[in-house]
Amino acid sequence: MTDTTAAIEVRDIRKAYGELKAVDGVSFTVAEGEFFGILGPNGAGKTTTLEIIEGLREPDSGEVRLLGESPFPRNPALLPRIGVQLQASAFFEKLTAREQLLTFASLYGVDSARADEMLELVGLTEKAATREEKLSGGQRQRLSIACALVHDPDVVFLDEPTAALDPQARRNLWDVLRAIQARGKTICYTTHYLDEAEILCDRVAIMDRGRVLALDAPATLVRGLDAPTRVSLERGALTAEDARALAGAEHAHEDELSLTITTRTPAPLLSALAERGALDGLQVRTATLEDVFLDLTGREYRA
Incomplete structure (x- = not known):
């Protein structure tokens, strides 16, 4: 994989909090248009790795290139090109689903047509006039993803987007994620649902205790197990x-x-x-x- 096709390059990044090595020498490359999963149990270092790539945290050492540039210190040139959905989403109070999206769109200079397009993409057109606090958990997750996509970013970061969803809501969200990738976007996401990653991801990195234990296509990892x-x-x-x-x-x-x-x-x-x-x-x-x-x-x- 050459640098010209890499959306994300991570080289030997490390991050420690006292004696805890949250990220301990992680390296991988994500190609443009790839659906890449970072898997592992709680405390494996998934979220910290993602936050370093997004430019929200500074690594103690190592290097990250996001769309060919360094994301840290805060890089204004990258902000319009990335979309981020965090584990805990915060919305503006007392706004409807459509108003939430219009507000996010205005921050990026995007017109209202784009907001309506995103509502349709995530299946919330019928909930456009519903206030955010009246939405179900799955609908709020989809709205959060729509807000991360409203400015048409090149790379989308999703941190456990299906956590705490019921099985039906999870599978509905899978369709949304497939539609995002079909639009040519690069997706980098974390999850501890291995069945989900096996279905959605082109490649996965399995992490534990801050290290990558294995990295490849899900089917390749399974075949290599000889179970x-x-x-x-x-x-x-x-x-x-x-x-x-x-x-x-x-x-x-x-x-x-x-x-x-x-x-x-x-x-x-x-x-x-x-x-x-x-x-x-x-x-x-x-x-x-x-x-x-x-x-x-x-x-x-x-x-």
């Missing part, structure tokens, strides 16, 4: 002893509800189960990003 596939059947479909004798089966374990067979060659195993008529209630689970995280850290993933 077995788990096939679960309803209890009673087969005995554990019979399951272990099937082609491709490595191990079989039975509990009160189901029989689970592990395999690294699922095709012959599934074929053997089909021949025995044992496909009722069958579930197949392959490795996920969560498995990658557990393999890297050797401990539970902390939300």
